[in-house]
Amino acid sequence: MSKINPVKHEMPVQPPKERIKNFNEVALGYSEETALAEANRCLGCKKPKCVEGCPVDVPIPDFIKKIKERDFLGAARVIKSKNSLPAVCGRVCPQENQCEKYCIIGKKADPVGIGRLERFVADYELAHGGETVEKLPPSGKRVAVIGSGPAGLTAAGDLAKMGHQVTVFEALHVAGGVLMYGIPEFRLPKDIVQAEIKKIKELGVEIKVNYVVGKLDSIDDLLAEGYDAVFIGTGAGLPYFMNLPGENLNGIYSANEFLTRTNLMKAYQFPQSATPIKVGETVAVIGAGNVAMDAARTALRLGAKESYIVYRRSEKEMPARREEIEHAKEEGVKFALLTSPVEFHGDENGNLKAMTCIKYELGEPDSSGRRRPVPVEGSEYEMKVDNVVMALGQGPNPLVPRTTPGLEITPRGNIVADEETGVTSKAGVYAGGDIVTGAATVIMAMGAGKRAARAIDEYLRPKA
């Protein structure tokens, strides 16, 4: 341990003052030399703990060993055996709660920068052209995957490698789900997402965009058309609002609308892109998860002078990643904590002008273990705002559940599916990702897609 540098190698970033004027990626990635130096911090454990923390079982010490040997394409091959979207995961996974949390070095010093190394390898492969991944011979079975977000893409990639013929059905005009419409360009460049999706297509996966299952075809139609199994990965795309007076005033967006206009439709390039977005001087984002941080940072880049996170608990309870909160602070996002809106006020044209907020204090811990916020009587005050973005979380979109008889649904509208296999109450139909768990992380959805692909493969293979 004594020879090992205790500090994780820094990744160069765009300076905050510069980056809030553009949508370019904030973190710039390791150079070959830095990657090599960081890889050399890995002990190459015989029984690696880090792998236990990875929801898709990437053989971490194996790929890091390849980096040490400067065999970067070899490292990519190792990762790709388990993970179809490494350039995405290396950027957006909360490694501090996953692989890096279990790293042995992390007990006494900084853990190995596994995410940064994964990102380096994936970017290297995208830039230098990787080799084709091995595929099993055709099984003659067809699988329909509903939704092309992280869960669906992972299931599709794995099933294709297993030799099955896979068709992905996507409602939007481009594949990627939240990777395209939700996570901003400055955290996850869309060219990179599309480059990784292209690799999945090269495995023989067909992606049909503009295809709304539940409207064009139902799940039953797909089964009748000859698909042998179906995987549902439609995510949690239904925005929650607060049902407060004035919530339908102009200028109040759901985070989904705000981010979809910006990311998917590239409204930040308006009018070269035809989709408009309107951001005034002061923007308040309600909520404090990763989506809220994304929205608050996006507002600054769209020209807002002030961008607030308004959250009814304190900083300690904020569900966003530490790194996202730090980046937001560096960029000048302000935090109105222990605060929540109760009413919105507009002008004569119905445009938002102000909101009444109430202050909260923290009471006893609730069922989630977080201290329950209690409103402070008489603490109402008015805050001038031009735009509000509601980032309170999302529920499951009901389109597929509503049109699939025999599919068991929870009272909240999520699909009931086995955590290990994705098996639902309907024969041949599997589900995973946010549509089952509620809004979670990219990598959790990918893990679910991976496990479901394994279960679907077993279901489709003729029994010996």
Next chain:
Amino acid sequence: MHKIVHKEVFSPVIKLFEVEAPKLAAKAKAGQFFMLRIDERGERIPLTIADYNCQAGTITTIFQEIGHTTKELGKLAEGDYILDLVGPLGEPTQIKNYGTVVCVGGGVGIAPIHPIARALKEAGNEVISVIGARNKELLFWEDKMAAVSDRLIVCTDDGSYGHKGFVTDVVKQLAEEGEIARVWAIGPMPMMRAMAATTKPLGIKTTVSLNPIMVDGTGMCGACRVSVGGETKFACVDGPEFDAHLVDFDLAMRRLAYYKDEEKRAEAAGSCGSGGACGCQK
């Protein structure tokens, strides 16, 4: 990519496209809409399905050129392609035998009322259709509406063709002549609001098809939210048809106007030749 197989120009601003979309044509029902995006730089806009032909694998839409995207669309010719079409979206019209029904189409709203009138007629209703526009130039499909109606009344605001007057006056007159079970009214927001105000005191159940701003059209963003009976609804998945007597039209009209400055900028950018890339719109 979807090929435009047929184009008709009804007036300098109202145009019809018949577009290849076999799967959509096979599944479309009266009352539904679709979203389209012309090209890579384009925005997504909702348009109603005016007709569908399963044999030919086509859908027909009629649109009015009111801004950047519809003007760009209007420039396309037969044989050109539209990049993205997605649908059918929204809940179909509830078609039953109600008795005598009135189908009202105002302006470009004549297009979406057509499949509804046809379906109601096929379900055994006595269909009285009322179509109206500001002037004769903005009217179209009189023949097609006549073919799916037991009776057709045409009117123009300026009296340049048919009855002089508003569609609301015609409906009021019809209600005096005999019992009307239901009214469907589709057209500009002020016309639908006026229709709601006309039929409410008469106690005639009235359905309107709302046309709020939409982005995805599948229920994931709430851009299209409207207030119906005091509750927030997403027009793209809960509608677009709603009980006219419960709709907050003032709110809906204010929400439609939110981007009007940006729409003007987009239009100006569209005519500058470089899509505003020259910086002329900054």
